[in-house]
Amino acid sequence: MRARAAAGEADDVNHTRVRLRRELERARARTHALTAVPESELTAQHSVLMSPLVWDLAHIANQEESWLVRRVAGRAAVRDGIDEMYDALLHPRATRTELALLDPAGARAYAAEVRDATWEVLDDCDFDTELTRDGFVFAMIAQHEQQHDETMLATHQLRSGEPILDAPAAPRTVASPAPDRVVVPAGPFTMGTSDDPWALDNERPAHRVHVEAFVIDAAPVTNARYLRFVDDGGYDRRALWTEDGWAHRVEASLDAPLFWSRGEDGRWVTRRFGRRIPVRPDEPVVHVCFHEAEAFARWDGGRLPTEAEWEKAARWDPDTGGSRRFPWGDDDPGPAHANLGQRHLGPAEVGAYPGGVSPLGVHQLIGDVWEWTSSRFLPYPGFRAFPYREYSEVFFGDDHRVLRGGSFGTDPVACRGTFRNWDLPIRRQIFAGFRVARDAEGASDV
CATH class of the missing domain: 1.20.120 (Four Helix Bundle (Hemerythrin (Met), subunit A))
Structure with missing residues (x-):
């Protein structure tokens, strides 16, 4: 024996x-x-x-x-x-x-x-x-x-200059997210993890969190949606921006996502790894900072989700009441689940990964673009720095906002439903986008 x-x-x-x-x-x-x-x-x-x-x-x-x-x-x-x-x-x-x-x-x-x-x-x-x-x-x-x-x-x-990197184009849409928004019912769920052996300290420990009912976009905000915000004067409307956001918008002269510019025909183009390409309407918008995401959400009649809301939409299984490792289950990500690992040099069109949809019907929560949340980067209850303070603890506080989900440039080993990224709210060089949330009054507890 x-x-x-x-x-x-x-x-x-x-x-x-x-x-x-x-x-x-x-x-x-x-x-x-x-x-x-x-x-x-x-x-x-x-x-x-x-x-x-x-x-x-x-x-x-x-x-x-x-x-x-x-x-x-x-x-x-x-x-x-x-x-x-x-x-x-x-x-x-x-x-x-x-x-x-x-x-x-x-x-x-x-x-x-x-x-x-x-x-x-x-x-x-x-x-x-x-x-x-x-x-x-x-x-x-x-x-x-x-x-x-x-x-x-x-x-x-x-970097400027001729293109160096190359990769196949990201997949086109094979199934559109439907409906446009998903209701997540009120109730508790298990956030974070205590048993994923490779999870880092800021993902720990698992703890129960009650989340009020809310509505969340079924897919990240697309270039087409964001362009309507630009065309509607969103960058010039002071009421859409917080005090800090407006100050940064003015100081940095923001008027469109980073790398966007007008082509000779007046249409928007973007520079992607040294190549100028048209802004593709059905791709998630990328290279926007927290302040831009927040202003868009207010223009759209909503707000950014908290990281608890984001994680519940990504991990909560209404059939079991448990929390999955990923939206699709506990299996490691594969090519059918998500746009990860630099297989492509840009986001895929929304709806391109039906194999990665969450039980509630939310698409592309993993991969494509990091998603800004409204939450500041703070420790979970019972947090213990391990194996060193400098990984997470020294960054806790009001300065950094949490991003979730990973991007097309994130490797699967460094991505899971509990993974927490963080950055300053003015940063745009990261592969970040967002989705919009709204309160859902009257939805029943589960």
Whole structure:
């Protein structure tokens, strides 16, 4: 009996190793693809909002070395004296070109040396500590790399010059969301998670939340809907904007989503990874900040959803009363569920993923565009920083707003129904859109 149990545990450990190796390899392949550009493109700062790509490359390796090679295995540093240079909290992005960064060849060599050590650590790990249980810290590093890959993808979008990246076009609509809006009944649901082994600290713990009845868009706001707001003078109507939002609109001279411009024929076009394309009416609007999303929602007669409302629409199963891992269930995302993982270089048209619809009939809650919510980034009741304060805790407060759902540039390993992203309300370089919510008075409790 004991022998069979030991064999089962060994199988579980081997399965965990195989899965972690696959996730780490996938992340590194994407990193290589995003940095397979001329050296001048790697070392340039394409925007003060972003790091030079070569900084991200070495930072990814430095985090991996710090957590896996040094903390898990207790080994000496692969390269001394560079931790401070690649500490994201010590050096704002706008100043990172002033540092004595590793050059592209040095950064690649460092990343390769760290990864060789990581494979040894993974092979030797018994997953018997809080940090390593179920492979958590290895998965955290895979998620960290994929998050930086999405950041590097945003840097590619900001760069000028000829196109470098390519990918197949996102799918066209195969089924329109119907109806346009969905009623979510009042009642409690379980928000967050206590049992997803790779969930990060700000997603924990699971807790019950009562949500009043509300109505939510069946799909993210499209370019066509947003264009009506633009044409109706939405950017010039002070009453639609909060005080902070209006001040930013004026200071930043906002008059359309980032990367939009008028073509020679007067029609709107957008620049996407170096290519100018028509603004496609049925795609979710992308590259709008929180203030723009909030002003549109007010113009549309609604508001932005809270993150609790968003999560209930995405995860709550009215048949069981439980919370799913994803809108479609507990299975990992696949190509039929959502537009994730940089398979495409833009959002898909609304309705293109009927396999990913929630039990209530809400579409594209995962992938395509991050969705702004009205919520500030705050800890859940019972929050515990793990394994370090700097991932989440130092960002809690009134400055950042929560985004949910992931974008076309988010990898599946770094995306789930409980995942919480956050950013400053003025940010537009991220792949962010939104959907509108409304109160639903009179809907019955469930």
